[in-house]
Structures are given as C-alpha cells and as structure tokens.
Amino acid sequence: MVKTYDSCGQCEACYRGDDNLCTGKSKKRFYDGIPGSGGMAQYIAISSTRVFALPNSDADLDICAFAEPTACCLRSMENANVGFGEDVVIVGGGIMGQLHALLSKKRGARVMVVEPDAARRETALKLGADIAINPMEVNAIERIKELTNGRGAHVVFFTVNVLKLAGDYIDALAKKGRIVYYGSFHPAGEVPFEPNKIHYSEKTITGSFSPTVKAFWEATRLLGYKLIDVEPFISERYGMDQCQKAFERASSPDTFRVLIDLTK
Numbered sequence: 001m002v003k004t005y006d007s008c009g010q011c012e013a014c015y016r017g018d019d020n021l022c023t024g025k026s027k028k029r030f031y032d033g034i035p036g037s038g039g040m041a042q043y044i045a046i047s048s049t050r051v052f053a054l055p056n057s058d059a060d061l062d063i064c065a066f067a068e069p070t071a072c073c074l075r076s077m078e079n080a081n082v083g084f085g086e087d088v089v090i091v092g093g094g095i096m097g098q099l100h101a102l103l104s105k106k107r108g109a110r111v112m113v114v115e116p117d118a119a120r121r122e123t124a125l126k127l128g129a130d131i132a133i134n135p136m137e138v139n140a141i142e143r144i145k146e147l148t149n150g151r152g153a154h155v156v157f158f159t160v161n162v163l164k165l166a167g168d169y170i171d172a173l174a175k176k177g178r179i180v181y182y183g184s185f186h187p188a189g190e191v192p193f194e195p196n197k198i199h200y201s202e203k204t205i206t207g208s209f210s211p212t213v214k215a216f217w218e219a220t221r222l223l224g225y226k227l228i229d230v231e232p233f234i235s236e237r238y239g240m241d242q243c244q245k246a247f248e249r250a251s252s253p254d255t256f257r258v259l260i261d262l263t264k
Helices: 067-080 095-106 118-126 140-147 168-172 195-201 213-224 240-250
Strands: 087-091 110-114 131-133 153-158 173-181 204-207 234-239 257-261
Touching: 067 095, 067 153, 067 173, 067 204, 067 213, 087 095, 087 140, 087 168, 095 110, 095 118, 095 153, 110 118, 110 140, 118 131, 131 140, 140 168, 153 168, 168 173, 168 195, 173 195, 234 240, 240 257
Parallel strands: 087 110, 087 153, 110 131, 153 173, 173 204, 234 257
Antiparallel strands: none
C-alpha cells in the first residue's frame, strides 16, 4: 500500500513522530499533469519509504484500499486517547464517522453516533455502535447529557463540515473531555466559546490532520488481518470502463465508498 501524504523525514515534526505535520521541503504534487498523490497517473515513481507491505499474502486488496482513511482516523484516535469504558460521541455517520465508531469500539468505548440520516444510523448500529441519535428529533447535546447521567462525553469526534455546530459540542464534553475536529471546514470561520468553561473543566480542544507513518502502518495491519470489518462500506464496484459512472456515484450521499478495479 502507498502512503499518500509525503514528508521530508528531516524537520522537527518528522523527528518527533508528527510527520503528518511536516514543515520540510514540499514534494512533487502533480503526476501526468494531474494534481494529487498520483492515483490518476499511468505510472508514478515514489520513495520506498512510502510503500507499506501488507502483513499476509492473501490480504483482500479491496479491503486494504481503506488504508488511507483508516490511517487518518487512527491518528484522530491517538489524539483523543480513547480509553476503555469511556463514552465516545461521533458527530456524523459518513464514512469517517463510521470508521471512528469501529475503532472506538476496538478501544472498549461506549459509542454514540449523532446522524440525521436513518440508513447511516442503522449502519452504525449494525456495526457495533451502542446508541444512535437523530438530531432532527431531539436536542443532541441534551440527549448526550441524559445518556451520561449529566456528565457529558469523555470524547467527541466532530466529523462533519457544519461550522455552526462545531462550538456546540464543546458543551457535550465531560470535565477533562476531549473534542477532535477531524475534518476541515469550507468555508472557514470562527467558533465562539467561553474560555472560562475550558479553564475550569480542563477540556481539550484539538484537531487531526492526515496520517502519520505509524498510523498508516497500523492501518495496513488492521485491514490486512481483517481486524476491523470495512466490507459494508464498499457501496459499489466498477471496472475501468465505467470509471465516469463510478466517480458520479462516489459523490452521491447514499454511498460510502465506490471502488474502481484497475485490472478490469
């Protein structure tokens, strides 16, 4: 598997193991005239340090195609430091929210998913989430407080691009709770909060950006040995001759991930 985000290996961030935050010399970002990590190029030449061997010869390549998003979520999990028995709230039931739910269960947490779409709530519950909350029917913050006896969640993963809600979920945290803003916000803006509420409660507000080398290695192990089940997230499969349709379907809200088989 190929790690998509490159790093220099020689800056302070890289030396400290935070290679996802590399500040070194930028690398080539265009392949065959197309910007990105090279997935659309006919051929690419990359450093061997970006290639990760799968742990066994019979690993399912369709499953292992989830290495990059899984690695991103593993970095997020590391930043949140989810512990056994903790209450974890995941805002958003898209593919990234679902992966956070799977990984949180592996950490022994009680998982609550906040998602307005019924099908996505059902998927989360089928794959192990303990509670699904419909924010269109109840006040999600109040419901989280009820479910935690007024304490609030130990961890909140905010995985949706809804800036107006970003600040609200700080109030869903318990004392010493951690909130991770997993995705970027477009358009960007500011999130108001009361600093004294952070001061007196020791809540932690952080983000998560791209995977580290460590997280990518962990992802290849989890997927190669099928320690997590991501098969339900493969909504549709297409051959190369149907790639246009595949891209169109991938942008639809009723799909999680659409795969293109490069051999067909």
